[in-house]
Amino acid sequence: MAKNHLITARSLFDAEAGFAAARVATTGTWRFPQHRHRGFSEFLYLIEGNLIQHIDGRKLITKPGDLVLVKEHQTHALDVEHGVTFYNINFDHQHLHNAAALVDPALDTEALLVERGLQHWRVEAEQRRYLGQLCSRMFLEQGKPHARRLLMLFLAHVCVEHLLSDQASAPETGLPPWLGDLLTDIDSQIDRGLRAADLAELAGRSPAHVSRSFRQFFECTPSAFLNRRRLHRAALLLEHSNQAIVDIVYELGFNSSSYFYRLFQAQYGIAPAEFRRKRGWIGGSQ
8 A cells, every 4th residue: 555645734835825836847757656635635727738646546637627626635646647737726725615605605615625526627618728827826926915815716716617516516425415414404503502412313313323424424523523613613703703712612612712722723723813813804802
């Protein structure tokens, strides 16, 4: 079995930047070994040549105009035989969630990023030049004050042109209908003291069945999944409201402030107050 190299978000970008863009151009044989991400996912947009991608052991041959999402939990390797040019956009998940919220609040990018399966789109011919220019600008202008605006333009474009249509046509996720309904229930009740023990009753399934399904589809326990959703909601409140952090902690059902701070730091690599200071649109209470 191939060894998985681990690439962390901190090795690519700081929390304030929130993304890193790379342009890869090769003229001959080239390979990037199998690896995983921690703290970020990536979009890969192919400009020239054919690129062979191996995602979770599945071989995907991509051509110019192909856009691929590689998620944090997936293994990924790249092979090139005759030269390619592509852009690699590594991003903090929160930026995708924010873009989706602006496009359509019902667009569930949180679930998208933890589901199994491939997200692979063919960009329409008339949109390829625009998307390529946007990737080029992100690559050339990253680190500048307006760079995150370019990232948001890119992510909003992906949400409008690809994720919304995928949502309507049910992409290859393999989720059973009852589990999709349960995710909707979780989002609607996450601020009402929802516990892992409540999920079996909501789903109409046994606790053991629910636990097995979460491990199968999301590679985590129901409790860990609920914490991820709570942390996502907390991050949105920190960024877009002036609600006191202590109120956010107890509104979302965390047992204590220290527990919340520890989970938040592990998820986002930054303390909640610092997250608000760097990303918040409204001055908030600590």
